[in-house]
Amino acid sequence: MNCSPGIHGQAGTMHGGCGCNCGCGSKKRTGQEGGKKGELSSSGRFHPVVGVYMITETLMELVLKRYGLNFEAGDCVMLSAGPYAQARPYSIASGIHDDHLRFLIRLVPEGQVTSFLKALKPGDTVFVSAPFGWFHPGVGLDAPFAFVATGTGIAPFLSYCRSYPERAPEYCLYGVRHLHDAWGADELARKTRLMLAVSREKRADVFYGRVTDLIPQIELQTGMHFFLCGLDTMIDEVADRLEARGVPAANIHWEVFFHAQPNQNEANCS
Template sequence: MLSPESTAIVRATLPAVGAAIGEITTLFYGRMFADHPELERDLFNRGNQAAGEQPKALAGAVAGYATMLVEQPEVRPAAMLARIAHKHVSLGITEDQYKIVHKYLFAAIVEVLGAAVTPEVATAWDEVYWLMAGELIALEAKLYAEAGVAPGETWRPVTVVARTQESRGAVSFTLRPADGSPAPEFRPGQYVSVAVHLADGARQIRQYSLSAAPGGSHWRITVKRVHGGDTPDGEVSNWLHANVQPGDQLTVSLPFGDLTLAEGAEPLLLASAGIGCTPMIGMLDHLVASGSKRPVIVVHGDRSPADHAHAEQLRTLVAALPGAELHRWYQQPAEDDAQARTGLVDLAQIEVPEGVRAYLCGPLPFMRATRAELLRRGVPAQSVHYEVFGPDLWLASGN
């Protein structure tokens, strides 16, 4: 809990810091990467940096955490912190790196805000940072311990045993540990990080959901080739598509991620768009493998059937669940597919059962619209869970 003295100062200065935090985080990353180029080259996502998404996510996290400390000190932003901690552990982040971030972040605060940063203001915001860092370090230590590894020791070599074209722009890779041991367990909905060395020597890391049920001898990830349009193409996805074949080795993390299928009997809504189908496929595969009788509403939206990864498997899995129903939307539907709707996903066309637990994954506009419709229809916010591929720009709200 923030001290009373610091609470008063943070509350008074939060508008100024919040207004400048985008500038602060941009300066912070620039200075930190100048002094530690290995972090930009080998750890941080260069595409998200170029698009400005990583600074926005950090700004949202810091501002959101500080706001909760002063406005709702009795409430912990558990969802926000868990999401960050899982991502950090999947990247192999360790406690020492928080000291580096602290140094450059506070230097940027002082430079941007100037004389407004009195010793008292600096002390108060220093307290905010270390409270947040302390909570994350503790969560991450617990995740490392649960995985049975030392902090930072998350990486494992795997062998690609199969490559399958799942749609026009997505392929799946079936993976097994390089030493021949069984694939480590995971919870349906989790992801692994994949680290690749690119032509310019950079080591870039991306996360990919495990798109098959746990408990088998292999893992499977599904990778959409990212064409950036106004932004650079996805470095890792394009490299994987162009270079990886059966027999090759990859370096991947142990599974992490907080969007996991809760056990129980309540109805489920699995709503996805685009490549956001991948954690949902893993969840459905698990429900089938475990003989689940839960009511399940599956919703998916895509550009066209040709772009819909795992489309046939999705229909097969839903058909294998006695209490499941499937609803699909395509912006460009096939003429002979009478069961698909045209346009964007619209939950207003679907009956949502009482007591439903919802899982969302896909582009942010899709998830925002879907979540808003669920809340409008009386689904409690704590029953709506989501996964963001990339920096979480919802973090400021703690949702």
């Protein structure tokens, strides 16, 4: 996975369950690299598998024993079969006080790492790197804020809501193709004002359309910050709509998890 966090209008390094090479991003927001890249640590250890849970044919949750690993909401780790095996970064979906490490993983056809992860059984082990990351949504922020996610881009927001339930975002906008893709929606609805958008399934009880179409329904507050995570085109469109409503660019933060254009490289973060 490649990390691409940043502030709207500035570039970052790519992170997410995308399918692109490190350092890339949407052409508009992340076409150039900005700031100093973090260095991935080669340190790590093997963590036993607690369970692998198939959510849909292309989406799964991986649960590992934590072994005291310290991380902040929004951090990710490299997962692999061993310290010298092919590895990919994945965003941690667990809360900072949880007993286990949880990952929401989009399966990539013929992907080397996701094929390894899908085949795991309880008691098997996964090599987990030291946590790293630049995108820590809402952490330590003394201002109102909201989350906007598509697909597995919900992972860092699940981590935040599980870590800081007393400091919930004003809104969490969550876009998926089908309702069964909305992993964690019930939990989020109990912790914040969840606005769910389903783009390829018409239902009477759920908004039909793209998550970008929900932006006009947000009641803006003075000094409000927005954290965007997921598809690059969503990030561009949401940022444009927020700026059109008067939100300063400096208050719009993002992390790309995947790209609208297909790519042959496996990069399935979160």
